[in-house]
Amino acid sequence: xxxxxxxxxxxxxxxxxxxxxxxxxxxxxxxxxxxxxxxxxxxxxxxxxxxxxxxxxxxxxxxxxxxxxxxxxxxxxxxxxxxxxxxxxxxxxxxxxxxxxxxxxxxxxxxxxxxxxxxxxxxxxxxxxxxxxxxxxxxxxxxxxxxxxxxxxxxxxxxxxxxxxxxxxxxxxxxxxxxxxxxxxxxxxxxxxxxxxxxxxxxxxxxxxxxxxxxxxxxxxxxxxxxxxxxxxxxxxxxxxxxxxxxxxxxxxxxxxxxxxxxxxx
Amino acid sequence: xxxxxxxxxxxxxxxxxxxxxxxxxxxxxxxxxxxxxxxxxxxxxxxxxxxxxxxxxxxxxxxxxxxxxxxxxxxxxxxxxxxxxxxxxxxxxxxxxxxxxxxxxxxxxxxxxxxxxxxxxxxxxxxxxxxxxxxxxxxxxxxxxxxxxxxxxxxxxxxxxxxxxxxxxxxxxxxxxxxxxxxxxxxxxxxxxxxxxxxxxxxxxxxxxxxxxxxxxxxxxxxxxxxxxxxxxxxxxxxxxxxxxxxxxxxxxxxxxxxxxxxxxxxxxxxxxxxxxxxxxxxxxxxxxxxxxxxxxxxxxxxxxxxxxxxxxxxxxxxxxxxxxxxxxxxxxxxxxxxxxxxxxxxxxxxxxxxxxxxxxxxxxxxxxxxxxxxxxxxxxxxxxxxxxxxxxxxxxxxxx
Numbered sequence: 001x002x003x004x005x006x007x008x009x010x011x012x013x014x015x016x017x018x019x020x021x022x023x024x025x026x027x028x029x030x031x032x033x034x035x036x037x038x039x040x041x042x043x044x045x046x047x048x049x050x051x052x053x054x055x056x057x058x059x060x061x062x063x064x065x066x067x068x069x070x071x072x073x074x075x076x077x078x079x080x081x082x083x084x085x086x087x088x089x090x091x092x093x094x095x096x097x098x099x100x101x102x103x104x105x106x107x108x109x110x111x112x113x114x115x116x117x118x119x120x121x122x123x124x125x126x127x128x129x130x131x132x133x134x135x136x137x138x139x140x141x142x143x144x145x146x147x148x149x150x151x152x153x154x155x156x157x158x159x160x161x162x163x164x165x166x167x168x169x170x171x172x173x174x175x176x177x178x179x180x181x182x183x184x185x186x187x188x189x190x191x192x193x194x195x196x197x198x199x200x201x202x203x204x205x206x207x208x209x210x211x212x213x214x215x216x217x218x219x220x221x222x223x224x225x226x227x228x229x230x231x232x233x234x235x236x237x238x239x240x241x242x243x244x245x246x247x248x249x250x251x252x253x254x255x256x257x258x259x260x261x262x263x264x265x266x
Numbered sequence: 267x268x269x270x271x272x273x274x275x276x277x278x279x280x281x282x283x284x285x286x287x288x289x290x291x292x293x294x295x296x297x298x299x300x301x302x303x304x305x306x307x308x309x310x311x312x313x314x315x316x317x318x319x320x321x322x323x324x325x326x327x328x329x330x331x332x333x334x335x336x337x338x339x340x341x342x343x344x345x346x347x348x349x350x351x352x353x354x355x356x357x358x359x360x361x362x363x364x365x366x367x368x369x370x371x372x373x374x375x376x377x378x379x380x381x382x383x384x385x386x387x388x389x390x391x392x393x394x395x396x397x398x399x400x401x402x403x404x405x406x407x408x409x410x411x412x413x414x415x416x417x418x419x420x421x422x423x424x425x426x427x428x429x430x431x432x433x434x435x436x437x438x439x440x441x442x443x444x445x446x447x448x449x450x451x452x453x454x455x456x457x458x459x460x461x462x463x464x465x466x467x468x469x470x471x472x473x474x475x476x477x478x479x480x481x482x483x484x485x486x487x488x489x490x491x492x493x494x495x496x497x498x499x500x501x502x503x504x505x506x507x508x509x510x511x512x513x514x515x516x517x518x519x520x521x522x523x524x525x526x527x528x529x530x531x532x533x534x535x536x537x538x539x540x541x542x543x544x545x546x547x548x549x550x551x552x553x554x555x556x557x558x559x560x561x562x563x564x565x566x567x568x569x570x571x572x573x574x575x576x577x578x579x580x581x582x583x584x585x586x587x588x589x590x591x592x593x594x595x596x597x598x599x600x601x602x603x604x605x606x607x608x609x610x611x612x613x614x615x616x617x618x619x620x621x622x623x624x625x626x627x628x629x630x631x632x633x634x635x636x637x638x639x640x641x642x643x644x645x646x647x648x649x650x651x652x653x654x655x656x657x658x659x660x661x662x663x664x665x666x667x
Binding site: 016017020021024027028031032102103104105106107108109170171174175176177178253254257258259260261263264265 | 279289334337339355366
């Protein structure tokens with residue numbers, strides 16, 4: 001794990017630059033618009049509001065037995081916010097190295113900064129939304145202490161996103177077609193997760209497919225915490241740890257095989 | 267004293283794959299199927315503090331790769347790079363690469379500064395001097411996309427050289443902005459060197475290499491072909507290039523290829539050559555030089571009463587160079603004509619040349635002889651008939667005993 005350890009040291013040494021890059025990235029997305037950075041938050045907030053309005057207020061859709069809550073809108077939002085964060089972070093992270101090609105070829109800087117910046121700026125946008133949701137959901141279970149478990153849950157999730165984003169960024173540098181494949185999987189992945197349907201609605205024979213989705217444990221965990229006020233089960237925590245470990249081992253290999261050549265591929 | 271920069275056994279291997287798919291397969295499975303291609307192989311040298319090394323070579327010889335390896339943007343395959351002292355390295359590889367068009371010049375400075383290791387606190391102290399050097403006081407709070415390309419490179423150069431580095435790496439970046447700013451750039455780099463900054467400089471301009479560098483490195487197909495004093499390396503390189511040219515040129519037409527038409531007068535240039543006359547010439551194409559002495563008169567215009575310097579090069583049209591003379595080297599000042607133009611005439615009495623087809627080039631420099639303002643390469647041809655009856659190039663003064 002030497003290669004990965006060196007990347008982490010590089011990242012830590014350049015943390016001031018990383019912060020500057022994340023702020024600049026966020027500012028650049030809506031540079032020139034009147035509301036500027038506010039749009040980053042307005043867009044997902046409007047999506048959340050639409051879910052509540054359509055499913056819970058207008059149509060009053062209800063989930064069947066075995067779901068963590070009956071209200072479809074409330075159920076959707078709890079899974080959808082982490083999923084949007086994940087898909088935003090991974091998509092941006094995957095393209096980050098290719099986009100930074102000119103910069104990396106002309107400036108001596110660690111490549112790891114770019115996928116890390118992409119994940120960091122996605123987290124800066126989406127984590128506050130989760131915090132906003134807490135007081136909305138907490139009355140369901142009377143502010144359970146299990147809410148504190150959101151902190152380790154999201155921390156593990158963000159580590160996984162970083163690793164996955166860097167893996168895809170390196171693979172995409174080697175072969176551009178990777179971006180097309182990953183974009184497709186990010187599109188259909190939401191159906192292979194418990195975001196839209198509770199796991200008991202999946203055919204029992206297919207349930208294992210859910211666990212191939214790196215976001216399944218995060219979504220199950222946040223549903224358990226937010227909707228029921230319960231600490232997520234051991235299987236969630238186990239999956240939350242296995243994913244980053246497996247990714248870290250794979251990423252370490254990729255880095256040591258590509259380090260010398262990576263910049264030339266961009 | 268410890269050298270400022272020591273490079274030993276430096277090599278860079280590019281792995282060539284048949285397709286990007288093979289590259290991905292090698293990345294995932296670890297089974298390599300590449301063909302090796304060494305762009306740089308076993309290059310070693312060391313540089314003292316305050317020395318300037320010029321790197322020359324034809325395109326694709328590995329010059330940029332060497333500079334990128336030392337700058338740290340590329341990782342070497344073999345060898346070591348050791349930097350003495352605090353080891354602050356600044357590379358001017360491409361100016362303005364980190365700028366975002368939607369942000370103002372000031373906002374871009376903050377980020378691009380961080381990229382080259384200038385902290386936000388340090389930058390706020392340097393900001394005014396950076397903006398002043400770039401002469402962008404008016405435009406600094408406008409988005410960079412409203413800048414002309416000249417303004418952008420001015421800001422980028424000013425930032426890149428705002429802090430004096432221990433090692434400065436310059437890749438063909440001396441031609442920045444207009445003539446006035448180019449001069450400031452060259453002066454700043456020269457001042458760095460006098461203060462003890464070590465410089466690596468890659469350029470096709472042999473003139474600038476002669477002016478700035480103490481030593482030169484000739485790279486050929488990734489190998490260090492020759493390393494040593496500038497004149498020695500340039501002479502060997504020039505004769506190599508001339509041989510290559512001779513091999514490429516089709517027999518019978520080299521003269522036509524080399525006798526290029528005069529450089530068109532660019533009205534946006536502030537200083538330019540106006541005429542180059544050879545005297546005394548007779549008829550014919552190319553004309554015949556009359557008599558046994560050659561005079562070349564160069565006339566040029568400059569702005570702001572700047573007294574320029576001029577250089578004249580004499581070559582065989584399809585052969586080696588004969589001589590180069592320059593006013594700043596000979597300590598001569600061009601004269602002002604009544605119409606404001608500057609002129610200088612060089613005369614070679616009793617021309618010691620053998621018969622042949624000769625060609626003259628003229629160059630115009632700034633008042634220090636550093637910045638090249640204009641060049642009329644291979645402008646005028648003439649034939650010379652020498653009384654010498656034996657073959658040769660020049661008639662050397664000689665005595666028998």
